[in-house]
Amino acid sequence: MTGLTMPAPDAATMSRRAEIVADMRIIVPGEGVVEAEHAMRAFESDGLTAYRQLPLVVVLPETTAQVSRILKYCSERNIRVVPRGSGTSLSGGALPLEDAVLLVMSRFNRILDIDYANRTVVAQPGVTNLGITKAVEAEGFYYAPDPSSQIACSIGGNVAENSGGVHCLKYGLTSNNVLGIEMVLIDGEVIRLGGKHLDSESYDLLGLMTGSEGLLGVVTEVTVRILQKPEAARALLIGFPTSEQGGQCVADIIGAGIIPGGMEMMDRPAIHAAEAFVHAGYPMDVEALLIVELDGPMAEIDHLIGEVERLAAQNGSTTCRISQSDEERAIFWAGRKAAFPAVGRISPDYYCMDGTIPRKELPTVLARMRELSEQYGLGVANVFHAGDGNLHPLILYDANKQGQLEKAEAFGADILRLCVEVGGVLTGEHGVGVEKRDLMPEMFTEIDLNQQIRVKCAFDPDHLLNPGKVFPQLHRCAELGRMHIHRGQVPFPDIPRF
Amino acid sequence: MTTFTPASAAEVLDAVSWAVSEETPLEILGHGSKRDIGRPAQTEHAIDMSGLAGVTLYEPEELVLSARAGTPLAEIEALLKEHRQELAFEPMDYGPLLGGEEGRGTIGGTLAANLSGPRRLKSGAARDHILGIHAVSGRGEAFKSGGRVVKNVTGYDLSKGMAGSWGTLAVLTDVTFKVLPAAETEKTFVLRGLDDGPAAFAMAAAMGSSAEISSAAHLPRSVTGRVLDGALKGGASTLLRLEGFGPSVEYRLRTLTGLLASQGETEVLDEAQSRQVWREIRDCKPYADGTQRPVWRISMTPSEAYKMVAELRLHAGVDVFYDWQGGLVWARMEAEPQAEGIRALIAHFGGGHATLVRAPASYRASGAVFQPQPPALGALSRRLKEQFDPAGILNPGRMN
Numbered sequence: 001m002t003g004l005t006m007p008a009p010d011a012a013t014m015s016r017r018a019e020i021v022a023d024m025r026i027i028v029p030g031e032g033v034v035e036a037e038h039a040m041r042a043f044e045s046d047g048l049t050a051y052r053q054l055p056l057v058v059v060l061p062e063t064t065a066q067v068s069r070i071l072k073y074c075s076e077r078n079i080r081v082v083p084r085g086s087g088t089s090l091s092g093g094a095l096p097l098e099d100a101v102l103l104v105m106s107r108f109n110r111i112l113d114i115d116y117a118n119r120t121v122v123a124q125p126g127v128t129n130l131g132i133t134k135a136v137e138a139e140g141f142y143y144a145p146d147p148s149s150q151i152a153c154s155i156g157g158n159v160a161e162n163s164g165g166v167h168c169l170k171y172g173l174t175s176n177n178v179l180g181i182e183m184v185l186i187d188g189e190v191i192r193l194g195g196k197h198l199d200s201e202s203y204d205l206l207g208l209m210t211g212s213e214g215l216l217g218v219v220t221e222v223t224v225r226i227l228q229k230p231e232a233a234r235a236l237l238i239g240f241p242t243s244e245q246g247g248q249c250v251a252d253i254i255g256a257g258i259i260p261g262g263m264e265m266m267d268r269p270a271i272h273a274a275e276a277f278v279h280a281g282y283p284m285d286v287e288a289l290l291i292v293e294l295d296g297p298m299a300e301i302d303h304l305i306g307e308v309e310r311l312a313a314q315n316g317s318t319t320c321r322i323s324q325s326d327e328e329r330a331i332f333w334a335g336r337k338a339a340f341p342a343v344g345r346i347s348p349d350y351y352c353m354d355g356t357i358p359r360k361e362l363p364t365v366l367a368r369m370r371e372l373s374e375q376y377g378l379g380v381a382n383v384f385h386a387g388d389g390n391l392h393p394l395i396l397y398d399a400n401k402q403g404q405l406e407k408a409e410a411f412g413a414d415i416l417r418l419c420v421e422v423g424g425v426l427t428g429e430h431g432v433g434v435e436k437r438d439l440m441p442e443m444f445t446e447i448d449l450n451q452q453i454r455v456k457c458a459f460d461p462d463h464l465l466n467p468g469k470v471f472p473q474l475h476r477c478a479e480l481g482r483m484h485i486h487r488g489q490v491p492f493p494d495i496p497r498f
Numbered sequence: 499m500t501t502f503t504p505a506s507a508a509e510v511l512d513a514v515s516w517a518v519s520e521e522t523p524l525e526i527l528g529h530g531s532k533r534d535i536g537r538p539a540q541t542e543h544a545i546d547m548s549g550l551a552g553v554t555l556y557e558p559e560e561l562v563l564s565a566r567a568g569t570p571l572a573e574i575e576a577l578l579k580e581h582r583q584e585l586a587f588e589p590m591d592y593g594p595l596l597g598g599e600e601g602r603g604t605i606g607g608t609l610a611a612n613l614s615g616p617r618r619l620k621s622g623a624a625r626d627h628i629l630g631i632h633a634v635s636g637r638g639e640a641f642k643s644g645g646r647v648v649k650n651v652t653g654y655d656l657s658k659g660m661a662g663s664w665g666t667l668a669v670l671t672d673v674t675f676k677v678l679p680a681a682e683t684e685k686t687f688v689l690r691g692l693d694d695g696p697a698a699f700a701m702a703a704a705m706g707s708s709a710e711i712s713s714a715a716h717l718p719r720s721v722t723g724r725v726l727d728g729a730l731k732g733g734a735s736t737l738l739r740l741e742g743f744g745p746s747v748e749y750r751l752r753t754l755t756g757l758l759a760s761q762g763e764t765e766v767l768d769e770a771q772s773r774q775v776w777r778e779i780r781d782c783k784p785y786a787d788g789t790q791r792p793v794w795r796i797s798m799t800p801s802e803a804y805k806m807v808a809e810l811r812l813h814a815g816v817d818v819f820y821d822w823q824g825g826l827v828w829a830r831m832e833a834e835p836q837a838e839g840i841r842a843l844i845a846h847f848g849g850g851h852a853t854l855v856r857a858p859a860s861y862r863a864s865g866a867v868f869q870p871q872p873p874a875l876g877a878l879s880r881r882l883k884e885q886f887d888p889a890g891i892l893n894p895g896r897m898n
Contacts, residue, residue: 117702117801140708162651169648175658176626189874196799198618198825199625200662201851201869202879202897207625207658211651225619231708251559257582257679297708297753300746356647358560388648428649436652443652444642451641452654454885458878470653483518483637483888 004434006468009099013079017056024059027069034058043102046087046094048435055096060104064190064220072188074101080464083214085157088149090352091433093213093469105156111135119226120179120196125156125219141226144171156219162211164429166262169387175210182221186460195223208455213431214466216459230295234305235329238312239286239319244363246288249315250386258304261295264336269381274335277342282335283319291332339383347396351408355419356428359389368418369393376411390428417442432470440472454480500543504550507632507671513545514669515638523894526665528568528604532611534596536664536867536896538859547606558583562646563677567606567670574605584680587623588615594786595856606670612662615780616713618824625661627676633668636887646674665893667886681741686767686775687754691733694804700761701822702801704738707757709750713739714822715779721819724784725775739776779821785830792835792857796827798850803827806847813839837866868897
């Protein structure tokens with residue numbers, strides 16, 4: 001990944017920079033165009049800080065009409081565009097390009113409509129994820145997907161990345177909670193997909209847009225569904241001597257028909273780092289720590305807590321605490337939620353991975369990861385969304401030591417290959433971006449990838465939106481469109497007919 | 499007329515490749531249980547997928563099931579039931595409404611038609627549960643998308659792209675769905691005698707409470723006698739469904755009673771009645787009347803629905819009921835479909851879309867079954883179709 005190749009800058013665009021900046025100022029008057037190098041530094045990378053690049057110019061539009069004019073302008077002049085929300089991507093999805101306009105959506109920061117009867121909120125894309133919950137919590141509602149960056153990440157970015165969070169198994173990902181969007185295509189056309197109603201009258205373009213990482217269009221408005229806050233929530237903090245027992249307990253809970261609101265697991269290094277940081281009272285002598293949160297009506301929680309406790313004991317838990325108050329529940333979670341910064345304290349740098357595996361493969365994957373850890377001479381701590389199989393290994397390294405970043409990246413790539421090998425995937429919620437771009441062939445054949453790129457061709461035939469992301473190689477749409485028809489030469493299939 | 503009956507994904511690839519090379523279109527069939535929705539096929543040849551059947555992977559503790567696309571939905575539902583699991587999106591059975599058999603349909607057709615049921619708002623549709631697919635595009639290429647895990651953002655979600663595509667983008671060969679534990683029990687709280695407007699407010703109040711309603715429906719007086727073998731006599735019925743563990747259902751029933759008892763006469767349906775009535779609502783049983791009278795499936799903003807219906811009643815002979823948590827109004831027209839008028843009303847009352855799921859073939863042949871799209875959006879949909887099926891081999895015209 002350190003040898004990342006991005007699309008070569010377009011010399012014609014670079015030479016017209018002054019003219020482009022001036023034209024952007026006409027489209028977005030006032031403070032909305034940033035071109036000074038020192039000011040553009042703030043936008044040179046996203047949450048994947050190993051990569052930095054100054055854009056051609058930064059533009060911060062305020063209206064859909066401006067976005068439409070910018071895209072039309074760029075598409076007519078063959079200028080690349082990189083959309084950006086809050087810049088919290090962990091996969092480099094918003095990494096600027098030297099010859100591209102960086103379209104920053106942060107000034108789209110208003111909530112447009114709150115409809116309690118239909119339980120929907122219409123928000124501009126720059127509103128933060130948590131901002132939606134904040135707007136409706138007084139009435140007892142919330143927005144379910146809760147990526148850990150929710151205080152900063154934008155709802156538009158959530159659509160681009162199909163963001164998850166710790167409550168996915170029960171409440172779904174972004175794609176299950178977004179009802180509609182307004183978006184602008186690269187040619188400036190404004191379209192609406194969905195709305196307050198459900199499903200589409202034709203193809204599920206909203207489903208394709210969600211998780212498309214800014215390569216298909218620019219979202220300018222989002223309609224989400226909000227949920228009634230559960231009446232109560234309680235958590236169990238359960239320690240196991242082995243990860244196998246922890247994993248089996250998770251399987252047994254689900255096997256018993258229980259879908260917890262959240263179910264998280266940490267391994268020994270993660271437990272120790274978290275405990276040293278937040279003093280949550282985690283047991284230090286266990287190999288796996290499981291947090292199970294049950295939410296819903298009080299009567300249901302009381303019923304299920306006993307069930308989970310029984311299943312934990314049956315699987316050999318050595319410790320099991322049940323939260324007696326919301327404060328105590330928050331303490332159980334504090335260590336898990338602070339796991340990343342906690343690991344940041346025990347290592348100069350860490351590299352966060354994001355594979356998903358079939359849950360039952362967890363013990364195998366952890367064991368293989370320990371072997372890799374020894375092989376690379378780098379430590380690794382694991383936090384695991386146990387309910388949905390999303391694994392976040394945190395690889396510990398020191399960027400100041402020669403060659404350690406490269407080693408960490410190679411280790412990370414091996415972990416992701418391992419995830420694919422056991423039936424999982426490269427990324428569960430952080431996105432492909434530039435980070436996992438070149439690993440895509442581990443999971444997909446050329447035919448698979450070409451069919452994905454053809455979807456891009458339907459939206460953005462000249463590949464102007466966010467090039468260099470997601471796909472290792474973007475074939476020209478004209479090339480991909482060609483069909484090689486050999487009339488009469490296809491071997492006639494010998495298949496049953498009647 | 500040639501009907502291919504492939505028994506493997508490779509044979510599907512062969513059949514589509516042949517059609518591409520011959521430049522001849524194919525009708526894509528599962529059981530044909532939804533064949534009467536959309537423009538009637540004009541193709542000389544067909545692929546019958548029902549031979550490509552069988553569950554290939556089912557791991558209850560992993561909440562995942564894979565099957566060949568032609569596997570009967572009923573077989574999958576029976577298998578899941580053995581393990582106290584289900585497809586939580588409750589795929590509807592169009593059979594009775596379309597005058598066909600009950601219990602037909604394949605898992606591939608379930609995705610291609612993006613089926614859902616009265617838990618739609620809470621639990622989603624087929625699109626929300628599909629994890630991965632294998633398919634053959636109209637280019638004659640076998641491709642895959644997604645995987646077998648719930649959380650996956652690796653590449654574009656082409657699996658979701660298949661939802662509601664009615665076989666016009668690719669021929670599905672294998673599908674992988676998320677499955678979930680089935681509720682231990684259920685009950686239904688019924689409010690009697692409400693008009694459409696007050697019923698809408700009662701449903702909104704119930705859904706906004708902590709009672710965790712999984713389904714809500716309003717059956718006006720004309721419909722209420724056509725479910726539960728006529729057990730709900732008399733006035734309109736507003737139904738609210740509670741599902742889950744026994745103690746939780748009882749507790750929430752008390753919450754609901756406290757909230758709504760003042761609204762009028764109430765009753766409670768036991769587990770068996772509750773299961774029956776929601777199946778009947780799911781399958782639009784009140785209009786499974788053996789006729790070809792036009793039936794609309796209207797998806798629109800729930801709180802606007804009764805206003806739209808009030809207006810519609812002024813202009814046409816129509817019978818309706820509301821599957822509120824399915825986000826639907828079902829409307830049976832006494833005579834003509836009145837497509838333009840209905841769609842204009844929906845647009846006026848907050849937007850949405852209407853699908854003419856039942857109509858005589860002669861009418862369907864003229865189009866207008868699926869909601870037309872605004873020009874820019876329609877152009878995008880056509881470009882998407884061309885990227886999957888440039889020669890127009892797969893179910894051409896079905897959705898036009």
